[in-house]
Amino acid sequence: MNIVQRVTVTALTAQELVSCALSKFLAGDTISTKAIIDAVRRAAPACGDSDDHLVELIVMTAIGRTMGVLFDHRSR
Known part of the structure; x- marks a missing residue:
């Protein structure tokens, strides 16, 4: 007999999404707020x-990982 388990997928929190996006960078890197916001929006529309x-989450996480932050999310 085949048994199929139901698996519920929980949505990631905004903090988890930001952390995941920042995980692609290294300590000492400078990250763009615009690029990280775009990555979060693509991952979780x-x-x-x-x-x-x-941006608040990005700054808190990036500082904790000794990354620089470029505040370019409002520039066009």
Whole structure:
């Protein structure tokens, strides 16, 4: 008899999405807030967090990983 288990997939939090996007960089790298926000939006289009909240998470996470932050998310 085949038994199929149901697996529920939980949505990642905004902090987890930011952390995942930043995991591709190394300590000492300078990261772009625009690039990380874009990566989060591509990974989770339904993420309802504002750009300002994502920037806050980016800064807190990047500083903890000794990364520089380029605040370019509002430039065009």
